Amino acid sequence: QVQLVESGGGLAQPGGSLRLSCAASGSISSFNVMGWYRQAPGKQRETVARITNGGNTYYADSVKGRFTISRDNAKSTVNLQMNTLKPEDTAVYYCNLYAYALEYWGKGTLVTVSS
Numbered sequence: 001q002v003q004l005v006e007s008g009g010g011l012a013q014p015g016g017s018l019r020l021s022c023a024a025s026g027s028i029s030s031f032n033v034m035g036w037y038r039q040a041p042g043k044q045r046e047t048v049a050r051i052t053n054g055g056n057t058y059y060a061d062s063v064k065g066r067f068t069i070s071r072d073n074a075k076s077t078v079n080l081q082m083n084t085l086k087p088e089d090t091a092v093y094y095c096n097l098y099a100y101a102l103e104y105w106g107k108g109t110l111v112t113v114s115s
Contacts, residue, residue: 001026001027002024002025002027002028002102002104003024003025003026003104004022004023004024004095004096004097004105004106005023005025005107006020006021006022006093006095006106006107006108006109007020007021007022007023007109008020008021008080008109009093009109009110009111010111011112011114012085012111012112012113013085013114013115014085014086014087014113014114014115015084015085016085016113017081017082017083017084017085018082018085019080019081019082020036020079020093020095020109021077021078021080022034022036022077022078022079022095022106023075023076024076024077024095024097024104025076028076028097029099030053031052031053031099031100032052032053032097032098032099033051033052033053033097033098033099034050034051034053034071034078034095034097034098035048035049035050035051035058035069035078035095035096035097035098036048036050036069036080036093036094036096037093037094037096038091038094039091039092039094039108040088040092041091043091045094046060047060048063048067048080049063049069049080050069050096051069051070051078053073055071057069062088063082063089066082066084066085067080067081067083068080068081068083069081080093082111085111085113086113087113087114089111089113090111090112090113090114091110092108092109092110092111093108093110093111094106094107094108
């Protein structure tokens with residue numbers, strides 16, 4: 001089993017920044033993909049960014065150039081630096097780990113962008 005615990009999030013003004021972190025524990029395979037997803041009220045969950053253990057990244061078009069995903073394989077952590085935040089970034093953000101057809105989710109952390 002794998003446990004994912006998110007931290008960070010909260011309230012930010014438009015144009016501001018926040019940093020999300022996620023720590024994974026348990027039986028983690030050496031090859032995996034960690035990522036961040038988000039779900040806004042009334043909308044489906046969507047991919048924000050993903051990163052492989054080798055450092056290959058994927059970003060949703062809506063966050064390219066504003067968000068940066070990074071990870072520390074030794075610590076089994078993944079971070080999401082969010083800059084130039086917009087009201088439409090408001091959502092619950094979930095940490096995700098995928099490895100060998102198994103998928104794990106954190107409980108989510110709320111990000112609110114509002115003036």
